[in-house]
Amino acid sequence: MKKKVTASTIILLSLLLSLQEVVHFAFSLPPSHNNQDEEQSATLRPLEQNEEHVDEVHCSRERSRTAWNIIEEHLLPFMEKENYEVSTQCRLHPNNDLFRDQEQHKIHLDINHWQCGYCRKSFRAEKFLDKHFDNRHSNLLNVSHGKCLADLCGALHCDLKMDIKSRKSKCKPAAAARNKHLCESLADSCFPINEGPSANRLHELFLHQFCGAHSCTGKQKPFSRGAARQPGIFYMASSILILMLLPIFYVIVYLHRRESRNGIEVLKRISKAGRKNKPL
Ligand SMILES: [Zn+2]
Numbered sequence: 511m512k513k514k515v516t517a518s519t520i521i522l523l524s525l526l527l528s529l530q531e532v533v534h535f536a537f538s539l540p541p542s543h544n545n546q547d548e549e550q551s552a553t554l555r556p557l558e559q560n561e562e563h564v565d566e567v568h569c570s571r572e573r574s575r576t577a578w579n580i581i582e583e584h585l586l587p588f589m590e591k592e593n594y595e596v597s598t599q600c601r602l603h604p605n606n607d608l609f610r611d612q613e614q615h616k617i618h619l620d621i622n623h624w625q626c627g628y629c630r631k632s633f634r635a636e637k638f639l640d641k642h643f644d645n646r647h648s649n650l651l652n653v654s655h656g657k658c659l660a661d662l663c664g665a666l667h668c669d670l671k672m673d674i675k676s677r678k679s680k681c682k683p684a685a686a687a688r689n690k691h692l693c694e695s696l697a698d699s700c701f702p703i704n705e706g707p708s709a710n711r712l713h714e715l716f717l718h719q720f721c722g723a724h725s726c727t728g729k730q731k732p733f734s735r736g737a738a739r740q741p742g743i744f745y746m747a748s749s750i751l752i753l754m755l756l757p758i759f760y761v762i763v764y765l766h767r768r769e770s771r772n773g774i775e776v777l778k779r780i781s782k783a784g785r786k787n788k789p790l
Pocket of ligand 1: 630
């Protein structure tokens, strides 16, 4: 009995000691191992950086990103099909997006893990990386030319994509006319009609895709020619659904067959019993 007690106390003591070691190790970790610290350091540092940053950027990064996503989804696939490249004169050209280079230097490693492509610093969310770009790498932005893609948001229907409710409010004819004008000037400069059949087709597509909906009649919807990527997403979603439903279908078939087999056996038994009873 005594032996048992001493053995259990030894085990308990060794467990306590190992637990203490774990706790000690956890608290003695250097702060640089902590991901959150990197986020904080990035957000706390800006004060000194702002002094270097003379040219203030009056361009919304978020709206520029939305505008680029719209171009990528609703225009680039059609341009690729036509094998057409816009000139740098066109404001939709990637070189005319102030933030393009920074956006291309975003490394999305995991759902909560973003990395700066310039200095490899890690962040937990995209917004922290955006802040880091503003504070640390703003010198890379070429702010001298009119390269704010967000300025084209009116023509490209960014509000609709960003789900801004003000769009549902009353349509203003003057604003709609202004956006239509901007939209048509984009179509003319990016896809000049005299530049051949491809440019011609894309010009017409651009008018349908973006410009037609800039009116208060509501007759034409934006992105009426759709997105070339949507079928891919639809295809993926339907295949996932089929894969999920397939096992359920097999279970139902199996249960149904088992039920019918049981039914046949019962019928056989009844008929056998009937035959046995008949001669009497
Ligand atoms: Zn960086």
